[in-house]
Amino acid sequence: MSTELTEPAEATGEAVPDEETPVTLRGRLAHWRTWRTRRPVAARALSWTVTALAAVLVFGALLLPNRVGALEYNRFTRLPVEAILGAVVVLVLPRRPRVIVAALSGVLLGALTVLNLLDMGFLEYLGRGFNLVLDWGLLDDAQAYVEDSMGKATAVGAAVGAAVLVVLLLVVTASATVRLSNLLVSDRQTGTRATLIAGTVWIACSALGLQIDGVPIASDRAGGALKIQARRVQDTLHDEAAFAKEAKADSFGNTPGSQLLPDLRGKDVVFTFIESYGRSAIEDPDIAPGVDKTLDASTEALKKAGFHAKSGWMTSATYGGSSWLGHSTTMSGLWIDNQQRYRTVMAGDHLSLTKAFQKTGAWDTVGVMPGVQKAWPEQSFYGLDKVYNAFQMGYQGPKFSWSTMPDQYALEAFQRLVHGKKRDKPLMSEIILTSSHQPWAPIPKLVDWDEIGDGSVFDPIEKAGLAPSDVVTNSARSKQEYGKSVQYSVTSLTQWLERYGTDDTVLVFLGDHQPIARVSGTNASRDVPVSIVAKDPKVLDKIASWHWTDGLKPAENAPVWKMSSFRDRFLTAYGSTPHPSED
Template structure:
């Protein structure tokens, strides 16, 4: 360090004016960085000019502490304080990102595991090298931010120690002004001038951690309760015996697809056209709304909420319930003894132990569906192919019992570029036909930064998924086929809007009129498109309502 320090002193002596400018510029930048960290909001909507012309009480208190400390303790406290500010800045950025994609802030207890899912998503979407580059860049950025924040606070602490009298007077004045503004409720552009946002943020995060820990314990007890846990097999789903059941989730199929002015015209026209196909083929449908336990992502939380009848809104709840033996809707069909159960999971690319929890006899993941075509960004295969493979490998074969099939359709998964196209059914083959379609499609970079383009492509992906499903049903369904299909969650805020609900459409389709007669009192809308004022239920309430409607006898 001595040679470097010596060179700096010689340069400063040779260029005093430039040294003064550099010194004061560095000091001003350090002060601006610290103030930004203290006043930074944890949502993108909070970035308003008024937020950054406030007086942070934490700065007043921190200055007072640093002024009175001796040199060594002052340096230690300043460095630690800077690191804390850096950590809080990172957490605020995580809150902004999580709110943008998942509609909620970052959970300090539960959400660390989601980074591995995000890494896998980026790998599948952008490739391994690009993802590794992004990951390294983010780690370096965090380390640099922590280091620079610590150095900024240390620099300001040194400045105050060299000008103790001025620093003391300034701190007293700032403290007095803060107290006066707080007492009088002084505001600038509608924002209180006296700020304690950092302290409140720390308090809020502490409360959220405590609430999460309490929630884990309470949910573990609640999950053990089940209205149908002890129902004898012959008293489960008696009014659906002999029916081929399909429970199908359409990725990111949310209320916004039907009601947003950008997406709605195309999606609504598709729902109308597909409903006409159903009617012509002898089917009928009823539709309503369910409020999902998740938003923007974490689809498995929506799947497990719908099938278990429990509100599974975070990863810990998911781990808790899937480790137990709570009766899922799919498992109820298996337990009854009247159905063989199968899962079609094109999005599953590795071991999936949860299949036991869902009561699936056999699972066809991305490897077992025998697809030879290209990936469409994250989606391993087009929905039309997944359904065609389901018919070839499972549904079209002879069975001793009716089938209960859980099918996850993934073509409407973000980033919605490229999107598959429907091809003649007899040309689907092994999926090679999709090579030219994938190459001609848009790239994620074409739409990812443009909200309107993202909405347009998202709407097209929903149209494709719905059409693929209804085409399959019309071609291969029969008088005993019953289809339940729904969205797992709304798309991200960039598409659904910052204040969108968590509602998703749900439909039940059947040829046998007795099937829909059983839910006549639900108030659902006829057809595939639920009316705006159709009933809205929590997604967790569906299992019990459905099982009760179709003859299951509660036995807690």
């Protein structure tokens, strides 16, 4: 060992490794302990800082609400009973069990924090909390949405970052609870006295109902959150069995094809869902002016073409996303508000409205699904003879964020591939339009229908549009662009009907759900508009008893039905005879 290396070590008392000596963990710990001895003031300050941060983390996690709107200071000026009960347990346990219990409690608290954060996200986007049993699969859908909207690199980075943060949170929270437990037992007498005082204060605040800015000081937030999660799991497991029985009962399950929809024979019926087309688009003061103008103009344009419309409201089974729940609820006549119910229905033989057309043998049935980019076994449930997905419509233009193609192109492709061809039977079609899907950037613009071609005409429009990152973090911009996207989708659909509709065309179109809370508002309803459009006056006469509003814009006081009631009302209005199946 050289003199240059040994002299500083001897002078300071530190063991300095030479190039041949590996730096071991034990050596690092020894060096740390030596630093604490040499700089006691700094070490003490660092220790108390870490302890304070540990206390902030633990108390913050115990008091963390599960809604973004509840993240206010008064939520964190409360006294959590869970901390007091934890202190009691720590004080009575021997060292090893105490450390194990403290670490496990920290992991549990970290997991609860993750669930609270998931609740925040789900409430913000879907209007409901996270379901421990059903919703893990939706995280994959969320990643796919981010990838489609912002690119694969962003999606992968977000997924990896989220996983690292979750693991880090569990480890840090466990370390924090162990550290606080060590502090508490370092002076058991003082710790016991402080715990008794805190318990007494909590009981007094609870008994007297003391509050800070309307929020009770005595808190059991963490325990309440655990109860909520446990209740969700219990309700989900109970609902699974109850709904499976409910789905077997069907008022039209045994109706022969000859007795289904006799009053629509010979008509080309088109069912169209417009993504995120909700009541807020028509009534929110920041969104409605442009959308209402479009609906009024489209109503007049259709009148000139010989079409008339009636419109009402339906309450969707979903909110902010999970569009397939709205589609399946409308078509099945069952309330499908979670993924388990959806799987149950898709695996069963409950009669969907679209399949009723197939069952008659009087219609060819087709689906146009530009949002479908993989195998779609649901085709059988919906009774569709042929389905055109995102890759089967000849589109060569750019994607518009999540939307694989503009609605105008999808409708023109439907005309070219199906609707415009000569057929031996009338056509029943189900079309899902996607241009109004979040993040509403970039938004397509209408082009001349004769210039659509293979979709390349949309290249400069997509390049000139806004980037998703310009919209997703700005609520005001999101509202503005959402309204524009609905105007585009409605105009595309009604122009298609003006251009290609016939005396025998019947168009039924509706929204699948409201847009996310950032756009529709935290207290928005789940209502969506629904319209039926036809040239033949007999078609609309059949629904006169529904008391819907004339035109494409339903009145504020127009009837509001649950979306699950539509199938039976529609089948009945057009002459179908109920023959219930056994449950």
